[in-house]
Amino acid sequence: xxxxxxxxxxxxxxxxxxxxxxxxxxxxxxxxxxxxxxxxxxxxxxxxxxxxxxxxxxxxxxxxxxxxxxxxxxxxxxxxxxxxxxxxxxxxxxxxxxxxxxxxxxxxxxxxxxxxxxxxxxxxxxxxxxxxxxxxxxxxxxxxxxxxxxxxxxxxxxxxxxxxxxxxxxxxxxxxxxxxxxxxxxxxxxxxxxxxxxxxxxxxxxxxxxxxxxxxxxxxxxxxxxxxxxxxxxxxxxxxxxxxxxxxxxxxxxxxxxxxxxxxxxxxxxxxxxxxxxxxxxxxxxxxxxxxxxxxxxxxxxxxxxxxxxxxxxxxx
Amino acid sequence: xxxxxxxxxxxxxxxxxxxxxxxxxxxxxxxxxxxxxxxxxxxxxxxxxxxxxxxxxxxxxxxxxxxxxxxxxxxxxxxxxxxxxxxxxxxxxxxxxxxxxxxxxxxxxxxxxxxxxxxxxxxxxxxxxxxxxxxxxxxxxxxxxxxxxxxxxxxxxxxxxxxxxxxxxxxxxxxxxxxxxxxxxxxxxxxxxxxxxxxxxxxxxxxxxxxxxxxxxxxxxxxxxxxxxxxxxxxxxxxxxxxxxxxxxxxxxxxxxxxxxxxxxxxxxxxxxxxxxxxx
Numbered sequence: 387x388x389x390x391x392x393x394x395x396x397x398x399x400x401x402x403x404x405x406x407x408x409x410x411x412x413x414x415x416x417x418x419x420x421x422x423x424x425x426x427x428x429x430x431x432x433x434x435x436x437x438x439x440x441x442x443x444x445x446x447x448x449x450x451x452x453x454x455x456x457x458x459x460x461x462x463x464x465x466x467x468x469x470x471x472x473x474x475x476x477x478x479x480x481x482x483x484x485x486x487x488x489x490x491x492x493x494x495x496x497x498x499x500x501x502x503x504x505x506x507x508x509x510x511x512x513x514x515x516x517x518x519x520x521x522x523x524x525x526x527x528x529x530x531x532x533x534x535x536x537x538x539x540x541x542x543x544x545x546x547x548x549x550x551x552x553x554x555x556x557x558x559x560x561x562x563x564x565x566x567x568x569x570x571x572x573x574x575x576x577x578x579x580x581x582x583x584x585x586x587x588x589x590x591x592x593x594x595x596x597x598x599x600x601x602x603x604x605x606x607x608x609x610x611x612x613x614x615x616x617x618x619x620x621x622x623x624x625x626x627x628x629x630x631x632x633x634x635x636x637x638x639x640x641x642x643x644x645x646x647x648x649x650x651x652x653x654x655x656x657x658x659x660x661x662x663x664x665x666x667x668x669x670x671x672x673x674x675x676x677x678x679x680x681x682x683x684x685x686x687x688x689x690x691x692x693x694x695x696x697x698x699x700x701x702x703x
Numbered sequence: 704x705x706x707x708x709x710x711x712x713x714x715x716x717x718x719x720x721x722x723x724x725x726x727x728x729x730x731x732x733x734x735x736x737x738x739x740x741x742x743x744x745x746x747x748x749x750x751x752x753x754x755x756x757x758x759x760x761x762x763x764x765x766x767x768x769x770x771x772x773x774x775x776x777x778x779x780x781x782x783x784x785x786x787x788x789x790x791x792x793x794x795x796x797x798x799x800x801x802x803x804x805x806x807x808x809x810x811x812x813x814x815x816x817x818x819x820x821x822x823x824x825x826x827x828x829x830x831x832x833x834x835x836x837x838x839x840x841x842x843x844x845x846x847x848x849x850x851x852x853x854x855x856x857x858x859x860x861x862x863x864x865x866x867x868x869x870x871x872x873x874x875x876x877x878x879x880x881x882x883x884x885x886x887x888x889x890x891x892x893x894x895x896x897x898x899x900x901x902x903x904x905x906x907x908x909x910x911x912x913x914x915x916x917x918x919x920x921x922x923x924x925x926x927x928x929x930x931x932x933x934x935x936x937x938x939x940x941x942x943x944x945x946x947x948x949x950x951x952x953x954x955x956x957x958x959x960x961x962x963x964x965x966x967x968x969x970x971x972x973x974x975x976x977x978x979x980x981x982x983x
Contacts, residue, residue, distance in 0.1 A: 440804050447859075545918075547962040569722050
């Protein structure tokens, strides 16, 4: 795992140049906004074929989503017969698929469950792991080092390895409910989050904290008033990576909540696959549209942060 | 100062550590122990030595899944990285609307595996319906379906990382090469590729581990059909645990093997590509 350590990227958007860059970090990943300025540059004529190629590719990338949208308005029969035809007089069923599907899988309940679990898990992960990472960096003891290595190690362990025992432990401890699962997510998210926070905090100069302590701040106030604001860029990255993961996660909530009536969005979608593998594709299309809309809105609203977060978080194993 | 912080150990470290132990450390250790036992619940395990491992390798489903996963991983790692790199090259040229293209190419990545699986199930079955078959007709349909799905999902993500890498290539080097009369292709091979090696390391690592550990997409797209022919390792392990009676021990043994393979692949790959990186 030592190999990964040298790759801690630097996200430094507050213009605090150099100061917080970890010293051992030799390869900087520049999170460039350069592309933004390029838009205005004039295109050369030899680049026009490439431009056309890109447009074609963009259409190919968007097509699946448009197909889903189109088919969500078609009746069941027409979907399997002619999936690529536009809905016409016969096949058009309006919003029937939406109302029917939403009722069948309890879409809005599932949506709220997903929002609840994602928001609180991400918040808990940010607060707890950043505190833990600060402790690991500032208290140089064997157990801090051990904890750090275990966190890094946990990133390469596939979920199936711990799946069965974890499910049993969680149900013995009564963590198999909407609140308990948040705590389980803290455990699974800890590896990457601690790893990223430690990488950043190592570059934060000790002097600032010492000054705060001398002025009479206890460790708790020092952390929340002085250190935490500095961690903001990394916190955003960690939040985005974890939010994407938890929102889309299927297996963990299925194992912990499957026995109860509580469903997250991915579980609700999977619920449309019937017992014998039969799938109501018309309802499915409508539910997929409904579940994609919030993601698209979220993406368009925080696109800048998401793309920065992806580049910065590319260390994840 | 260290002493002052240390006194706050319960507040700063305990929540994370307790959660980490409950959901990762303890299950991991139990998992290794349980793979040598026969058990139904974790409390009534009976030691059986390595018989779970021999059973796992005698299981044709497991061997088949392993083989399918390896083939899938090789194909998707190559296609995803080549296409993503080419796209990144295109998008770092002075072309209009690079931002819009970047936005579009990245979007599929935000959609979850289950939903992705059903989107492509509809499309692939739609195409195949013109030939009067469906995706469960032949294992190779499922295979290529998964490859296409994975490409659609991950190309944008890898492209973003490659773009960051390419923008980081020193313009001085490229200018020097221009003066020496290097062709565009020479510049690409001799300068750009070695300079973006860190990005290549990260991207191969991510595609490799993501393809190998694929579960949701596999479950939604084919669920292993026809039969168990398109079942990948993660799904096979899941089905061994929850689909068969008295096979939990074997499932856990399979999971340990799976973990070892993933760890070995990840570490070797990091070591190999790291050694090719140039110091900038």
